[in-house]
Amino acid sequence: MSPETTQLPENQHDWVQDFAEGSKEQRNLLGGKGANVAEMTRILGADRVPAGFTITTSACVAYMNGEQEFPDGMQQDVDAALARLEAQAGRRLGDPENPLLVSVRSGARASMPGMMDTVLNLGLGDEAVLGLAKRSGNERFAWDSYRRFVQMYANVVRGVPSERIEAEISALKKRRGITLDTELEPTDLQELVATFKAIYREQTGEEFPQDPHEQLSGAIRAVFDSWLGDRARHYRRINRIPDEWGTAVNVQQMVFGNMGQQSGSGVVFTRDEVTGEPDPSGDFLIDAQGEDVVSGVRNTQDISELADIMPAAHAELMEILRTLEKHYGDMQDTEFTIEEGRLYMLQTRDAKRPAQAAVRFAVDAVEEGLLTKEQAIAKLDAASLEALLHPTFDRNADYTVLATGVNASPGAAKGAVVFTAEDAVHAAERGEHVILVRPFTEADDVAGFHAAQGILTSEGGKASHAALVARGMGKPCVCGVSALQVDLAGHVARIGDAVIHAGDLIAINGTTGEITIDDVPLVEPSQDPHMAGVLQRFETVLGWCDDVRVLGVRTNADTPGDAAKARELGAHGIGLCRTEHMFMDIERQPKMRRMIMAEDEVERRAALDELLPLQQQDFEGIYEAMAGLPVTIRLLDPPLHEFLPKKEEIGDELHQAYADKRYRTVGVLADVLERIELLSESNPMLGTRGVRLGILYPEIFEMQARAIFAAAAAVRERTGSMPELEVMIPLVDYERELELMRELMIRVAGEYDLVHGQDYLVGTMIELPRACFLADHIAHQADFFSFGTNDLTQTGLGFSRDDIEGKILARYIDRKILDRSPFETIDAPGVGQMLRMGAWLGRTTKPDLKLGVCGEHGGDPDSIAFFHESGIDYVSCSPYRVPIARVAAAQAQLASPR
Numbered sequence: 072m073s074p075e076t077t078q079l080p081e082n083q084h085d086w087v088q089d090f091a092e093g094s095k096e097q098r099n100l101l102g103g104k105g106a107n108v109a110e111m112t113r114i115l116g117a118d119r120v121p122a123g124f125t126i127t128t129s130a131c132v133a134y135m136n137g138e139q140e141f142p143d144g145m146q147q148d149v150d151a152a153l154a155r156l157e158a159q160a161g162r163r164l165g166d167p168e169n170p171l172l173v174s175v176r177s178g179a180r181a182s183m184p185g186m187m188d189t190v191l192n193l194g195l196g197d198e199a200v201l202g203l204a205k206r207s208g209n210e211r212f213a214w215d216s217y218r219r220f221v222q223m224y225a226n227v228v229r230g231v232p233s234e235r236i237e238a239e240i241s242a243l244k245k246r247r248g249i250t251l252d253t254e255l256e257p258t259d260l261q262e263l264v265a266t267f268k269a270i271y272r273e274q275t276g277e278e279f280p281q282d283p284h285e286q287l288s289g290a291i292r293a294v295f296d297s298w299l300g301d302r303a304r305h306y307r308r309i310n311r312i313p314d315e316w317g318t319a320v321n322v323q324q325m326v327f328g329n330m331g332q333q334s335g336s337g338v339v340f341t342r343d344e345v346t347g348e349p350d351p352s353g354d355f356l357i358d359a360q361g362e363d364v365v366s367g368v369r370n371t372q373d374i375s376e377l378a379d380i381m382p383a384a385h386a387e388l389m390e391i392l393r394t395l396e397k398h399y400g401d402m403q404d405t406e407f408t409i410e411e412g413r414l415y416m417l418q419t420r421d422a423k424r425p426a427q428a429a430v431r432f433a434v435d436a437v438e439e440g441l442l443t444k445e446q447a448i449a450k451l452d453a454a455s456l457e458a459l460l461h462p463t464f465d466r467n468a469d470y471t472v473l474a475t476g477v478n479a480s481p482g483a484a485k486g487a488v489v490f491t492a493e494d495a496v497h498a499a500e501r502g503e504h505v506i507l508v509r510p511f512t513e514a515d516d517v518a519g520f521h522a523a524q525g526i527l528t529s530e531g532g533k534a535s536h537a538a539l540v541a542r543g544m545g546k547p548c549v550c551g552v553s554a555l556q557v558d559l560a561g562h563v564a565r566i567g568d569a570v571i572h573a574g575d576l577i578a579i580n581g582t583t584g585e586i587t588i589d590d591v592p593l594v595e596p597s598q599d600p601h602m603a604g605v606l607q608r609f610e611t612v613l614g615w616c617d618d619v620r621v622l623g624v625r626t627n628a629d630t631p632g633d634a635a636k637a638r639e640l641g642a643h644g645i646g647l648c649r650t651e652h653m654f655m656d657i658e659r660q661p662k663m664r665r666m667i668m669a670e671d672e673v674e675r676r677a678a679l680d681e682l683l684p685l686q687q688q689d690f691e692g693i694y695e696a697m698a699g700l701p702v703t704i705r706l707l708d709p710p711l712h713e714f715l716p717k718k719e720e721i722g723d724e725l726h727q728a729y730a731d732k733r734y735r736t737v738g739v740l741a742d743v744l745e746r747i748e749l750l751s752e753s754n755p756m757l758g759t760r761g762v763r764l765g766i767l768y769p770e771i772f773e774m775q776a777r778a779i780f781a782a783a784a785a786v787r788e789r790t791g792s793m794p795e796l797e798v799m800i801p802l803v804d805y806e807r808e809l810e811l812m813r814e815l816m817i818r819v820a821g822e823y824d825l826v827h828g829q830d831y832l833v834g835t836m837i838e839l840p841r842a843c844f845l846a847d848h849i850a851h852q853a854d855f856f857s858f859g860t861n862d863l864t865q866t867g868l869g870f871s872r873d874d875i876e877g878k879i880l881a882r883y884i885d886r887k888i889l890d891r892s893p894f895e896t897i898d899a900p901g902v903g904q905m906l907r908m909g910a911w912l913g914r915t916t917k918p919d920l921k922l923g924v925c926g927e928h929g930g931d932p933d934s935i936a937f938f939h940e941s942g943i944d945y946v947s948c949s950p951y952r953v954p955i956a957r958v959a960a961a962q963a964q965l966a967s968p969r
């Protein structure tokens with residue numbers, strides 16, 4: 072039985088554990104830091120790692136559940152552990168002759184860098200400081216430690232503002248005419264201690280505690296409380312760390328980096344933390360404690376310089392880094408202290424790293440024999456890898472973030488602000504770079520997406536129209552920027568006091584959600600010479616993933632350009648071509664509108680005849696871009712009114728035309744208005760869309776079928792090979808709907824001598840609950856299923872995919888109803904269960920029924936794992952997500968082979 076699952080006897084508890092007893096497997100109980108310190112003690116030896124003990128996460132959980140009181144028995148356990156530590160160290164906490172000093176640090180299960188509190192040098196008081204000075208023979212060191220302790224304790228435990236304290240240090244240095252903390256004399260430090268204690272008294276109404284046991288309880292309590300603080304809560308929400316986990320507290324004997332020129336502290340990674348290059352990288356400071364290195368108050372030195380200053384300690388450190396990396400099989404991020412020439416390791420953890428470093432490490436680690444390919448794949452953070460494909464803000468540039476929104480589609484872009492799709496199109500024709508800024512976007516803004524460099528909206532979230540379309544096109548997008556007010560009528564936007572006019576420069580970073588009006592330089596990975604090696608290694612890793620995975624990866628692509636891009640990124644076919652986007656093209660809109668405005672079928676057919684050759688051209692381009700791979704074309708899905716102008720716009724134009732006495736225009740506009748009203752529906756997403764359009768206006772689907780099959784016949788004629796064609800019907804509820812559409816397809820295909828089952832397939836999207844429950848019936852009419860998890864989520868949960876993020880999600884996460892958007896990661900127990908039922912029922916009718924997923928979830932690693940386990944054959948996602956899906960699919964196979 073692993074230590075993690077050991078059950079304690081009834082009357083025992085696991086509040087405290089010595090470092091010497093733990094191991095890295097006990098992460099849940101000891102927190103990451105405690106478990107790793109214990110592990111280091113085991114592998115490096117007790118003389119390399121200062122001794123101490125961990126107050127466990129169980130104690131923190133009990134504290135949180137017990138109205139912020141230490142649980143019964145915890146104080147006694149802490150006292151006993153402290154007594155053991157004192158015996159081992161040969162010193163006592165608070166001893167006026169020879170005091171033991173400890174550090175008190177937080178350490179949760181998941182690493183939360185900088186989120187919670189630390190107190191160093193605990194145990195000092197007015198008497199103990201004298202003992203420390205005597206024992207060390209270093210008065211400056213003793214007073215420096217004391218002033219640090221008072222400073223940290225006041226801030227961390229009692230919330231005294233750190234600026235208040237820092238201001239005193241600056242003022243004193245100014246009075247003395249010095250710039251460095253290390254130039255402070257012992258008398259200066261004594262003066263600071265007195266000042267800090269006075270501030271403490273003034274701020275808390277109490278004297279600074281001299282009893283070290285009181286100090287220790289206060290510090291432990293502060294660490295527990297910091298778990299509940301806003302900063303940590305916010306971090307947990309973003310990183311989806313459960314509030315219930317709690318944090319552990321590590322109490323460790325202090326070793327001192329601030330004992331003079333033969334002492335120091337540093338932070339070092341086993342490899343470069345940005346690029347992943349194999350040499351260790353990091354910083355250190357002589358005569359300093361770890362906090363100084365991290366806080367940036369002093370300019371640090373590069374770790375390589377330690378080799379000159381303290382060659383022996385440097386050599387030992389390098390050796391230890393190799394040992395740790397080998398032991399953990401991962402890049403490590405460590406903290407060390409050198410006390411009078413003697414090296415101590417204080418902490419190690421798996422290094423958080425950007426995509427670039429992750430890929431470099433994976434390839435190098437396999438080459439070095441440190442990891443197998445499978446282990447290297449499993450260590451990747453699939454979602455973060457998308458960053459390798461998009462331009463970003465130049466890391467070294469200086470810019471001010473004006474606001475932050477939802478990071479809806481990664482990559483950075485900048486350009487002049489435009490407020491309408493039309494302006495975007497015109498600007499693009501003039502060769503200008505623009506960012507389309509809207510409150511939200513709709514189908515008829517899509518032409519503007521093509522034209523713009525990026526999209527910024529004040530409303531909506533990751534499942535909004537803007538996000539979905541932008542991701543599909545690989546365009547950066549920031550959505551739901553609540554600080555942004557877009558005044559379309561006034562052609563102006565505001566963020567706080569900043570007023571942004573049309574034509575002003577704006578830059579957005581869809582990877583981070585940041586917006587700036589500074590002209591921040593962008594770097595394109597493929598053009599960045601520094602990235603050439605990275606992209607090559609990424610290809611290597613993706614090749615390994617393809618060897619492992621069983622889940623297929625296709626792409627959602629609507630244009631030959633997207634199809635070609637996705638193919639380059641490794642897509643094995645198109646899983647969803649949304650044909651509606653082809654009608655959004657500015658040139659085609661009038662033709663589409665004529666079709667919608669038609670009074671009768673004859674007129675509608677005439678308009679459709681004009682659209683047909685254009686649509687045929689689209690398909691030919693797509694088939695050729697995907698030659699040899701399957702192409703799934705979906706018939707028209709959105710409600711027709713999306714192709715017409717807004718009612719308000721027409722209303723305004725109508726008034727103007729009337730005022731100008733342009734009566735012919737008045738007549739035309741009045742007709743349009745009437746048609747808009749006729750087509751308008753209270754719930755358009757539940758209205759005349761998808762297959763329902765095909766039932767009500769079969770001539771529309773017929774035109775599309777003709778374009779699809781004519782294009783296939785033409786390509787076959789031209790290239791000698793038939794595209795691998797799959798026609799897909801959206802939003803099917805009833806078997807009969809599909810039957811009718813399938814008959815229509817077979818009839819039209821016959822006109823081109825194409826044979827069903829041989830030259831093409833007809834399948835359906837499964838995106839309504841009823842279709843899942845009756846999938847065995849629907850399967851009679853379908854050659855394949857593709858789960859539209861966007862609509863299945865929308866209709867299964869009854870949440871609007873366009874509104875949930877702006878309006879409901881934050882509160883739902885806050886109240887712990889959800890931990891993320893169900894439009895981002897599949898709601899496995901609910902929507903996922905429907906999908907599984909649909910898959911299973913479908914295969915009861917046709918055991919070999921091909922099953923795909925083409926909703927946004929097809930590019931989400933967690934959802935991909937679920938689809939893999941559900942027996943899905945392939946996922947289809949936007950082009951830039953294809954590599955992520957390849958990695959996630961491989962990871963899913965490794966975690967759960969099928």
Ligand code: PEP
Pocket residue numbers: 647649708838858859860861862863925926927
């Ligand atoms: C879906 O509903 O999941 C889907 C892929 O179709 P769309 O997003 O176009 O509605």
Ligand code: MG
Pocket residue numbers: 801838859861862
């Ligand atoms: Mg859908």
